[in-house]
Amino acid sequence: MTRRRGALAFWGFVGPFAAGLLVFTYVPIGWSAYLSLFDARNTVTPTRFVGLANYADVLTDRAFLDSIGTFTAFAAFVIPVTVALSLGLALLVDRVPVAKAFFRSVFFLPFACSYVVAALVWRTALFSGLDSGVVNTALGWFGVGPQAWVGTVDPPLYWVVLVTARLWLQVGFYLILFVAALQRIPAHRYEAAWIDGASPGWQTFRHVTLPGLRGVLVAVLVLNLVNAYQAFDEFYNILGDSRGYPPFARPPLVYLYYTSLGSGGQDLGRGSAGALVLALVIALATLLSGRVLRRAG
Amino acid sequence: MGAELDRRSFLLVAGLLGVGACGSDTGREGSADGTLRHWYHAYGEDGVQDAVRRYAAAYPHARVEVQWNPGDYDSKVLTALQNSAVPDVFEAQVKVDWVRQRQVVPLDDLLGDARDDFVRALLDSQTVDGRLYGVPQAIDTQVLYYRPSLLRDAGVSPPTTVDELLDAAKRLTGGGVRGLFAGNDGGVGVLTGPLLWSAGLDFLSPDGHAPGFDDPRAAVAFGKLRDLNRDGGLLLGAPTDWADPGAFADGLVAMQWTGLWNLPKIIEAHGDDVGVLPFPRLDAAGGDSVPVGAYSAMVNARSADVEAAKAYVEWLWVERTDHQQEFATAFGAHLPARRSLAERAERLASGPGEQVVGFVTRSGRIATPARWPARANTALSDAVSRIARQGADAAAELRAALDVARAEIARLDR
Numbered sequence: 269m270t271r272r273r274g275a276l277a278f279w280g281f282v283g284p285f286a287a288g289l290l291v292f293t294y295v296p297i298g299w300s301a302y303l304s305l306f307d308a309r310n311t312v313t314p315t316r317f318v319g320l321a322n323y324a325d326v327l328t329d330r331a332f333l334d335s336i337g338t339f340t341a342f343a344a345f346v347i348p349v350t351v352a353l354s355l356g357l358a359l360l361v362d363r364v365p366v367a368k369a370f371f372r373s374v375f376f377l378p379f380a381c382s383y384v385v386a387a388l389v390w391r392t393a394l395f396s397g398l399d400s401g402v403v404n405t406a407l408g409w410f411g412v413g414p415q416a417w418v419g420t421v422d423p424p425l426y427w428v429v430l431v432t433a434r435l436w437l438q439v440g441f442y443l444i445l446f447v448a449a450l451q452r453i454p455a456h457r458y459e460a461a462w463i464d465g466a467s468p469g470w471q472t473f474r475h476v477t478l479p480g481l482r483g484v485l486v487a488v489l490v491l492n493l494v495n496a497y498q499a500f501d502e503f504y505n506i507l508g509d510s511r512g513y514p515p516f517a518r519p520p521l522v523y524l525y526y527t528s529l530g531s532g533g534q535d536l537g538r539g540s541a542g543a544l545v546l547a548l549v550i551a552l553a554t555l556l557s558g559r560v561l562r563r564a565g
Numbered sequence: 566m567g568a569e570l571d572r573r574s575f576l577l578v579a580g581l582l583g584v585g586a587c588g589s590d591t592g593r594e595g596s597a598d599g600t601l602r603h604w605y606h607a608y609g610e611d612g613v614q615d616a617v618r619r620y621a622a623a624y625p626h627a628r629v630e631v632q633w634n635p636g637d638y639d640s641k642v643l644t645a646l647q648n649s650a651v652p653d654v655f656e657a658q659v660k661v662d663w664v665r666q667r668q669v670v671p672l673d674d675l676l677g678d679a680r681d682d683f684v685r686a687l688l689d690s691q692t693v694d695g696r697l698y699g700v701p702q703a704i705d706t707q708v709l710y711y712r713p714s715l716l717r718d719a720g721v722s723p724p725t726t727v728d729e730l731l732d733a734a735k736r737l738t739g740g741g742v743r744g745l746f747a748g749n750d751g752g753v754g755v756l757t758g759p760l761l762w763s764a765g766l767d768f769l770s771p772d773g774h775a776p777g778f779d780d781p782r783a784a785v786a787f788g789k790l791r792d793l794n795r796d797g798g799l800l801l802g803a804p805t806d807w808a809d810p811g812a813f814a815d816g817l818v819a820m821q822w823t824g825l826w827n828l829p830k831i832i833e834a835h836g837d838d839v840g841v842l843p844f845p846r847l848d849a850a851g852g853d854s855v856p857v858g859a860y861s862a863m864v865n866a867r868s869a870d871v872e873a874a875k876a877y878v879e880w881l882w883v884e885r886t887d888h889q890q891e892f893a894t895a896f897g898a899h900l901p902a903r904r905s906l907a908e909r910a911e912r913l914a915s916g917p918g919e920q921v922v923g924f925v926t927r928s929g930r931i932a933t934p935a936r937w938p939a940r941a942n943t944a945l946s947d948a949v950s951r952i953a954r955q956g957a958d959a960a961a962e963l964r965a966a967l968d969v970a971r972a973e974i975a976r977l978d979r
Contacts, residue, residue, distance in 0.1 A: 309662055309666075310646065311647050313648070331947060396804060397749075398804070399741060416801035416802040419801025419802040422954075509749065509806055512754065512946060514947075515950050515951055516950075516955065529644070530640060534647075535940070
C-alpha cells in the first residue's frame, strides 16, 4: 500500500515533467530527424522520401556554411571577452568593502532585460544612424563624424552594435556565477598561501582563486559556447527586417528560421537537416572545449 | 492524512489524463458551427480594421469572424495552410507550392462577367497553370517621392535615369539632409526588382520557366546600387524603415522610395511640395518601372465548408463594389483592383495620385510572381547585398544566384 502510494506520488511529481519532456522535446527531435529525410515543403506529414539529399543540400549551401563559420569566429571572440569582463567585475565586486549587494544588483540588472527590448534600444536610440543618435552625439564631441552603425558594412561596424548589446546583456549573469563561486573558496586557503609566502594579487589569484573557480569556469565556458551558436534574438531584431536578413552576421538559427518557418517557403526537410547538423556542431564544440579545459587543468 | 494524499495523487493523475485528452484536437472543428474565419494582416492605416469587420458583419448568409494578425502574417498563413481548417478565407499572394500541395482552391467561377473589369496583370499574377487562386483586393505600389523645392535649390532636375538618380542623391546631401532613403539595408530589399526592370530584365523569363536575369546587364544594374551605397548620398540607420513615411515626412531626406499607401501622410507633412517618380531606367534598352503587388482573397482547401467560403469571397470581392472601393481608397492610398473603380476614386483624379495611376498603367511590374521561389529570392537578395554593400564581384555573385534560381524553378515543374 505504502509502496503503491509512493509510486503514485513519484509519477505524480515526475510524470508531468516526463510527459512534457517527451511531448515537447523528444517527439519534436524525432520528428525533425524524420522530416530531414523527406521533401517536406509546407507540410509536416511529407510523402516524398529523399534520403540524405537535404543534408547534402545544407552542407553545400554557402549561406549555411558561412553562418556556422561566422559564429565559430564570433564564439572565439565573445567568450574570452565575456569571461574576462565578468570575472574581472566579480573580483572587484567581491572586494568592494561597502554596498556589495548594490553593485551586484546593478551589474545583474541588464540580464533581467529582454533581448528584444535591448536590441531595439541599441538599434534605434544608442546606435541610430542619425546625427542625433546617442553614440553619434558622443562621437561628435570628439570631432568624429556620424556613423551609420548597423548600416555600415565596410568596415563592419554592425559588429560593434551586436557585440556590445550581447556583452551588456550577459556579463551580469556570469558575474553572479563567479561571485557565488568566489565566496565558496575557503578563507583558510588564502591564509595558508600567505603564510607560505605568496604575495597578494597575481600570485594568489593564479594559485588559489583560479583553481578554486575551475568548476564554474567550465560551466561558464560551455554555457557561453552554446549561447553563441544559439544567437538569435538581438541579431534578428538589430539586423533583420520584414524583408529578410542580410547575408552577413547571419546566425545559424536565423538561417534555419528563414529556411523552415520564414515567409515564402517553409522547407521543413532542409530546415530539420540543418538543425541536426547544428546540434552536432554544438555537441562537438562542447566536447572539444571540455577536453581542452581538462587537459589545461 | 492518508486520504488527503490519495486525493492529491488522484488529482495529479486526473490532470495528466486531462492533458492527454487535449492532445486529440483535430483542428477540424474550426467552422463546424458554420462560422467563416477570415484573416487579414494588420494594415497600418487607421480605419481598415473597423471597415473589414463591418463588411463581415453585413454578410447575410453566414456569420463571419474577422481575425486581425499583427506581426509576421505571411509565415502564419504558411503554417496554418499546412494542416488547419482555419482560416476559411485569407488574404495572400498565391505561391506555386500551395497549388501543388492542394492547400488552396481555384476561384475562376467566382468572377463571371466581372473578369474583364479586373486589372489583367493582377489576375495573371494570381494564376497558376491557367487557374485563378486569388481575387485581387487592391493594388499596392511603390514610388520615388521627392521634394521639388529641395531639388530646385540644389539645381537638380527630377532624375529620369539611374545615373541621374545617383547624381541627385549625392548633390542633395548636406546640412543634415541626405539625398535618398530606400531602406536601412541600402535599398537591397526594395530596389532589386526596380534595378532589374531598369535594365529590361526581370526575376523570371517571360514564359516563367527560367531566371530572367541571366544577362551581363544585371551586374551593371546592381553595380549602380553599389555606387549609391558607396558615394554617401543614402540615409542608413534611420529609426523607421522604407515602408514608413517617417524619414521623408520628418525632412531627413530629399527623396524616399516608399509605398503609395503613405501618400496621405506625406501630403500632410509637405503639402504641395511633393513629387512622385517611377524608378528610372538604366539606359535606353531598359525602362521606367513601379512594382505592383496585390493581396488577394483566397480560400483554404481544408475549410470545413469550401463552397460557403467561396460564396463569401464572391459576395465581398466581386459583388460588393462599394466595399471594394472604400477598402482601396478611403484609408491609405491604394489603387482599386478594378478599372471601373479606379475611374471613380477622387484621390487618384489629380496631383501625385493621378500620376501614380499613370505609372502603374504604363510601367507596373509584378513584384512577387507566383513562380518566383522564396529560396531563389533569398539567393538573389544575398547576392545583391554582397555586391552593393560589401563590394563583392557582381558577375560571380549573380552566377551563384542563377544556379540556385534555375534549380528551384525547375523543381516547380517536377
